[in-house]
Each structure stands twice: as C-alpha cells, then as structure tokens.
Amino acid sequence: MGYVIGISAYYHESSLSLFKDGKLVFFSREEYFSRIKADISFPRLCLQHCIKEFGIQYSNIDRVVFYEKPLRSFLFSSKIALKYFPASFWLLINNLMKIRRSGLFFYSDLNKIITIPSKKISYCPHHLSHVYSTFPFVETENDYISLVVDGFGDIFSTSAYIVKNKEPELIFSQNYPNSIGLVYSAITEYLGFRLNDGEFKVMALAAFGDGSLDNDFLNLCKGKAPGSVNQKIFKFYKSISNHLEKNFFDIFGPEKDKISSFPKEGSLEFKRFANIAHAVQSFAETEVKLIIDKLIDQYKIKKFHLSGGVALNSKLISSLEKIKNIEQVFVPANPGDSGASIGAGVFGCLIEQQRIEAFVSPFLGPSYDKNLNLMKTFCTPLGNKATANKLAAELISNGNVISVFNSKVEVGPRALGNRSIVCDPRNSEITKFLSTKMKRREIFQPLAPAILEEDFDKWFIVSSNIKRNLYWMGALAQARKNTKEILQPVCHVDGTARVQIVKKDQLEFYDLISEFKKISKVPVIVNTSLNCGGDPIVLDTHDLISTIIRMGIKYTLFNGTLWRLNEEHLI
Numbered sequence: 235m236g237y238v239i240g241i242s243a244y245y246h247e248s249s250l251s252l253f254k255d256g257k258l259v260f261f262s263r264e265e266y267f268s269r270i271k272a273d274i275s276f277p278r279l280c281l282q283h284c285i286k287e288f289g290i291q292y293s294n295i296d297r298v299v300f301y302e303k304p305l306r307s308f309l310f311s312s313k314i315a316l317k318y319f320p321a322s323f324w325l326l327i328n329n330l331m332k333i334r335r336s337g338l339f340f341y342s343d344l345n346k347i348i349t350i351p352s353k354k355i356s357y358c359p360h361h362l363s364h365v366y367s368t369f370p371f372v373e374t375e376n377d378y379i380s381l382v383v384d385g386f387g388d389i390f391s392t393s394a395y396i397v398k399n400k401e402p403e404l405i406f407s408q409n410y411p412n413s414i415g416l417v418y419s420a421i422t423e424y425l426g427f428r429l430n431d432g433e434f435k436v437m438a439l440a441a442f443g444d445g446s447l448d449n450d451f452l453n454l455c456k457g458k459a460p461g462s463v464n465q466k467i468f469k470f471y472k473s474i475s476n477h478l479e480k481n482f483f484d485i486f487g488p489e490k491d492k493i494s495s496f497p498k499e500g501s502l503e504f505k506r507f508a509n510i511a512h513a514v515q516s517f518a519e520t521e522v523k524l525i526i527d528k529l530i531d532q533y534k535i536k537k538f539h540l541s542g543g544v545a546l547n548s549k550l551i552s553s554l555e556k557i558k559n560i561e562q563v564f565v566p567a568n569p570g571d572s573g574a575s576i577g578a579g580v581f582g583c584l585i586e587q588q589r590i591e592a593f594v595s596p597f598l599g600p601s602y603d604k605n606l607n608l609m610k611t612f613c614t615p616l617g618n619k620a621t622a623n624k625l626a627a628e629l630i631s632n633g634n635v636i637s638v639f640n641s642k643v644e645v646g647p648r649a650l651g652n653r654s655i656v657c658d659p660r661n662s663e664i665t666k667f668l669s670t671k672m673k674r675r676e677i678f679q680p681l682a683p684a685i686l687e688e689d690f691d692k693w694f695i696v697s698s699n700i701k702r703n704l705y706w707m708g709a710l711a712q713a714r715k716n717t718k719e720i721l722q723p724v725c726h727v728d729g730t731a732r733v734q735i736v737k738k739d740q741l742e743f744y745d746l747i748s749e750f751k752k753i754s755k756v757p758v759i760v761n762t763s764l765n766c767g768g769d770p771i772v773l774d775t776h777d778l779i780s781t782i783i784r785m786g787i788k789y790t791l792f793n794g795t796l797w798r799l800n801e802e803h804l805i
Contacts, residue, residue, distance in 0.1 A: 236294040238586060239284075240579025242301040242363075243276050243340070246430060246543075246571035250280035251579040252288065256588035258370040258579065260284055261598040261645050263572050265770040269777070272431065273770075276343040283600060285348060292349050297582040300340055301574040302360035307388040314411060358581040360387025360574070364541035365395055365402050366584075367577035368566045370594045372539075378562070379405070379535050383461075383522060384542030384571070385419060386410035392461040394529055397539075400584065406529060408461035411470035414521050415544050417455060417463055420478055421514040425507055426490030436511045437549050438679045441728040442499070443512020450485060451513035452520060460524035486510055496676055518544065519553045526557055536561040541577075545569035546647070548703075548732055552710040555697035562699050567596040567646035567706040576645075596706050597652055599643025602793060605775035612779050613790065613797035622796040623742075627749035629789055630657060630759065633664050635672070637764050637790045639778050640742045643771065648707045649763035650734060651684065651743030653771045655787065657760045658750075659683050665723035665760055672785050674767030681760045682707060683724040684734040686747050689757035693717045694733055704735045724760060734761055742794050 240251040243264075252260035265271055267279035284290055344350055358366070364387075365380040380395045380402060391413035395402035422432045425439070457463050463470075467479050483489070487506060490496070497503035522544070530536060536559050540551065545565050554563050566573060583590055609615075617625050626636055638654040649655075655672075657664050659681075669675045685693060694711035696704065703709040710730040718725050725731050736744050751757040764772045766785055772778050782790055783803050790797045 236296045237288070237290055238296050238579050238582040238588070239281075239298045240301065240363075240575040240577065240582060241277060241298065241340075241344075242571055242573075242575035242578065243343075244274055246274065247272050248274050248277045248280075249572040249575040250277040250284065251575040252284050253579045253583050253588070254288075256583050257591040258576060258594045258598060260288070260600075261568075261576060262600055262643065263770070266600065266643060266773040269770060269773075271768060271770050276340070278343070278347060281344075281347050287600075290348070295348070295350060295354065296586045296588075297354050297356055298344060298350055299356045299358050299578040299582040301358060301363040301571070301578040302388050303357045304340070307360070310389045311386075311410060356582060356585060358578045361390045361393045361542070362395075362402060362581065363387075363574040363577035364569070365397070365539075365577065366580035367541055367569065367573050368539045368564065369400065369580045369590045370576060370592060371566045371596075372564055373592045376537065377535055378537035378539055379529055379533065380539045380541070381522075381525065381529075382542040383414055383540070383544035385415040386413055387542075387571075391415060392525065394525065396533065396535065400590070405533065406525065408459070411465065411468075412457060412462040413470060414461060414463070414518050415542065416470050417468055418514055418518055418544065418547075420468060421510065424478060424489040425511060426492055426496065433543075433547070435676055435679060437515060437547055438676070438726070439508050439511040440515035440549065441512075441726050441730070442504070442508035442678060443515075444505075444509060445512055445516065447486070447509045447513040448516040451510070452517055454482070454485060455517060456521070460528060461521055499678065515547075515549060518547065519550050522550060523554065523557060526554065526560065530557075530559055537564075538562065539564045539566075541566060541569040541573070543570045545708075548707065548709050549730070551700060551703060551708060552696075552730070555700045555709075560699060563703070563709075565703050565708040567644070567708070569708075570647070573646070596645045596650060597642040598645050600773060601642050602639060603774045604793070608775045608779060609792060609797060612783070612803055613799050616789075616796045616798055619794050622791060622794055623746045623749045625796050626746055626789065626791050627753055630750055631753045633658065633661055634789055635664065635668055635787055637778070637782055637787045638743065638746070639764065639772065639775075639790060639792050641793065643773065644706075646706050648682075648734075649761060649771065650706060651736065651740055651761065653764040654684075654743075654761050655764050655785075656684075656746070656762075658754070659721045659724045659758050659760045660754070660756065662723045668760070668762070672787075673762060678727075680726045680731070681724050681762050682732045682734060683721060683758045684736050684743070684747060684761035686744065686751065686757040687735050687737050689751075690733070690735050693721075693758065694731065696733075701735075704733050705737070707732050707734050720756065721758060724758070742791070746791065 238253040248264040264277040265273040361382045364382040392408040394406035640652040696711040
C-alpha cells in the first residue's frame with residue numbers, strides 16, 4: 235500500500251489531497267502557499283510540500299487522480315456551443331482555453347515535479363468527485379442519496395446518486411446549461427459582487443429582503459422540470475457570465491455598477507437589491523427542495539449527502555431541515571470544487587482497493603512552522619502556556635481583538651479555531667470594527683459565533699437532521715430569545731447565526747472559550763478567518779506577522795502561548 239493523490243486545478247481554487255493506505259492525511263489549497271487568492275494554477279507548491287513532508291517517491295505513489303474528465307467536458311460543452319453558434323462564440327473560446335489548460339497540460343505539469351507513469355494517472359468524472367468527497371468525513375455503509383448541485387462540471391449541473399456500499403448509481407441529472415448554481419452566480423454579478431467569491435454576500439443580503447419579488451423571480455426564471463432554468467432569461471449557452479437577458483432588467487431594474495460602494499441599509503436601492511437577493515435565495519432553496527422531494531417520493535430513501543458549490547450555501551442547507559420525512563442532511567467540510575480533490579483521491583483509493591477511513595479531522599492542512607525566532611523579533615511573550623487562555627479571555631472580555639494560530643490549517647473555507655480572529659460577541663462596537671474596518675466586509679455580513687458543544691442547546695435551536703454540519707459551519711441555527719438579546723452582534727437580522735460547535739477534542743480553542751465563559755458566563759466567542767480582506771487564510775508564522783501588523787491586532791495566541799505585538803510595529 236502507498237499514497238494516492240487527488241488534484242483539483244485550473245478552474246476554481248486549486249487543491250491537493252493526499253491519502254495514505256486509504257486515510258486522508260493532508261489537504262491544502264494552492265493559495266495557502268502561493269498567497270494568491272483563489273489561485274487556480276496547478277498545485278505545484280502543495281505537491282512539493284507533500285513530497286518533502288511525507289518523503290514521497292514516485293515508486294510509492296499508487297495513483298494520481300484529476301477531479302474531472304477534461305475531454306468529456308470539452309466535447310459536451312462544445313456541442314452546446316456549436317448548437318447555438320455564433321451566439322455562443324465566447325463560450326466556445328472559453329472551452330478551447332479550458333482544454334488547453336487542463337486536458338493538455340495536467341500530465342506535463344505533474345511530471346515537472348515528480349515522474350509518474352501514465353498508467354498511474356486517472357480522471358474522475360466531476361460530479362463523482364463531489365460524491366466521493368464526503369466519504370472521509372462520515373460512515374458511508376448505509377444507503378443514502380448523494381445530491382450534487384453546482385455551476386456545472388463535465389456534463390452535469392445537478393446530479394443525484396444512490397450510494398450503497400460505496401457504489402454510486404446515477405438516478406437523476408440536469409445537464410448544462412440548466413444550472414441552479416449559475417443562476418445564483420449570475421445574480422451575484424448583477425448585485426455588483428465578484429463571481430465565485432461574492433455568493434456568500436448574496437446569501438447574507440437575502441436576510442434583509444421581504445420576499446416581495448420571490449414569486450416574480452421564480453415564475454420568470456424557473457424551467458419546466460426541477461433544477462432547470464428558463465433559457466430565454468439565462469442564456470448560459472452564450473457564456474458563463476454577462477448572460478442576463480433584457481426581460482430580466484425590465485422587471486427587476488438595472489444591475490449595480492462595479493465602482494460605487496454598496497447602497498446604505500434603509501435606502502431604496504438597498505431594499506431593491508436585498509429583495510432580489512432574497513428572490514434568488516428562495517429560487518435555489520425551492521428548486522433543491524423540489525428535487526429532494528421527488529427523490530424521496532420515488533426511492534423512499536431519506537438520508538442525503540449534499541456537495542458541489544451550492545452546498546456551501548449554509549442558509550439553503552438549513553432550509554432542508556423542514557422537508558417532510560427527511561432524516562439526515564450531511565455536507566462535508568469543503569463541498570466545493572477545491573474539496574473535490576478529496577473525492578478524486580477517494581476514487582483513486584477505490585481503484586487501488588484501499589479501504590477508506592471515515593471520521594477524519596477537518597484539520598488536515600500544513601502545520602505551523604514553529605518559527606519562534608520570528609515571533610520574538612516582532613512580539614513579546616506574555617505569561618506561560620498554563621495561563622495563556624485565561625489571559626487571552628480577559629483581554630477579549632475587555633474589548634480586544636485576538637488572533638489564534640494553532641497547528642494544522644482547516645480543510646474547508648471557514649476558520650474553525652486554528653487560523654482565526656476572535657473577539658467578544660456581546661460587544662457591538664468591536665464586532666463592527668472587526669468586520670467592516672479590519673476585515674473590510676459589507677456591513678450586512680454577520681460574524682460567526684463559536685460555542686462550546688455542551689452549551690449549544692441552551693443558546694441555539696437546530697433540527698437534529700442537520701446539526702452535525704455545525705461543527706464546520708455548514709448550516710445555520712436559530713438563536714433563542716435570550717441569545718438574540720445577549721449576542722445581538724453575531725445574530726443576523728432574521729435571527730439566525732452561522733454557528734460553529736466546538737468539541738473538547740479541539741483542545742486549544744475549546745479551552746479559550748471555556749475561560750471566556752468563566753469570566754462572562756457566555757460560552758461563545760466571535761470566530762472569523764485569520765486573513766486580511768482579499769488575502770488567503772494565514773499559513774505560516776511569516777504570514778501571521780504580516781497579517782497582524784497590517785490589521786493592527788495586538789495580541790496573538792500562538793500554539794497555546796500568548797504574545798503581544800511590539801509597540802513599534804503597531805500601525
């Protein structure tokens with residue numbers, strides 16, 4: 235037995251996953267090493283890190299798997315483009331660029347770093363990579379339906395599989411250009427946000443809408459079948475952006491320009507955009523529910539795994555808890571395309587007849603570099619390990635923002651306490667400053683609360699069928715009445731919060747919250763990612779120092795010890 239490598243690259247955030255004897259032992263995005271946000275290039279630095287860290291030779295690599303079949307994708311989408319040519323000219327050009335990047339260069343990019351014979355290279359269909367990406371995080375022996383919803387990959391934009399004994403069987407699909415994900419992305423651009431980055435902002439903005447445009451949007455944009463769209467409005471066969479037709483603007487008004495700041499809350503334009511965000515959120519939720527209802531009715535299976543980019547929409551995931559008879563909704567820590575490298579690796583393990591080990595940790599990224607000399611150059615240690623969390627909790631309760639830097643980087647896109655910025659969730663002034671000034675987020679985007687596992691039910695409400703997703707912020711919870719009063723800064727306008735449940739085995743982060751609870755009687759702290767706005771999450775000590783200086787963060791918990799940034803480095 236040896237290593238299996240899964241790779242996602244060229245289109246969304248590129249990543250690499252490493253399996254040893256069927257166990258996922260490493261995952262990283264290329265952006266962590268390159269420091270290029272949303273880096274789509276071949277994960278060269280990830281691979282070089284693995285070779286060095288794990289002592290990998292080509293002889294002990296059993297298989298390398300790419301997360302889709304580029305030629306299959308090219309042929310299918312080109313068929314669509316040729317059908318509608320010349321209207322689809324730019325789509326055809328995009329397809330040619332894609333096949334040039336991935337289909338022609340993947341093998342050569344790989345072999346520039348480590349020599350792999352072609353017989354050890356495999357390609358996993360894109361949506362199957364998503365299906366398999368859930369396997370390392372949950373036991374998969376029982377029958378369930380795996381539903382994949384994204385922009386599109388290879389052929390599909392939506393697909394569903396019955397999974398029995400790790401064997402997926404396709405039972406439903408919608409092919410490109412019918413795409414729930416692309417509709418959401420189109421509205422993201424319409425609202426002035428960046429494609430493949432601003433969808434979270436649309437989800438947050440939706441909570442301010444009143445639902446008055448929901449029916450108009452649904453009636454105009456839906457297709458005849460669940461998961462299909464009105465091609466007269468969304469002509470995705472023309473291109474994957476700039477594709478809204480005139481009828482849409484006639485009904486909903488002009489799009490937001492890309493230059494000016496977002497309208498202030500309470501203004502007429504803010505209300506209009508919020509209602510449109512609410513409408514596209516409602517559309518996505520409605521279509522996914524229709525698909526699930528149909529599958530439950532037809533196959534009598536009530537357990538679902540969701541993946542694909544749309545599964546990153548925690549508000550949508552929470553909406554599924556109310557579906558009649560649904561027993562389980564599971565979303566992996568990283569359901570998007572970067573997480574698909576995990577599924578590609580699983581595919582390779584199954585080819586090699588390696589048993590997939592389940593229930594792995596969501597902390598599988600590179601470890602910190604323990605560069606104490608660099609820390610000592612810019613910071614001064616305070617106290618010792620025994621007192622670090624207590625001192626940090628006191629600082630938090632006194633209105634300080636603290637960075638937290640522990641061990642390995644998180645698998646998913648959300649900080650879970652190893653690369654985090656924390657503060658007092660009761661302090662509206664400091665949370666607003668952290669969100670808008672330090673992180674440069676829109677004012678309507680709430681910060682997330684992290685709560686001790688044993689205290690969750692006293693402060694929040696969530697159905698048991700989605701609760702497990704809260705360990706990596708994969709769903710929303712409803713705040714209880716007293717929670718809204720005490721923790722108003724981390725509760726959204728609709729009373730929900732993107733909660734992280736923290737278990738005792740996450741020792742350092744758990745102890746910090748516990749110490750804060752002793753002081754404040756509140757078992758909750760604010761948790762947001764450790765990065766400047768627009769930067770990747772911090773990887774190593776050098777990134778940490780650069781980030782806390784630029785953001786003006788005075789105190790840092792560094793692997794269980796507390797440090798203060800020296801005054802001469804505070805901007």
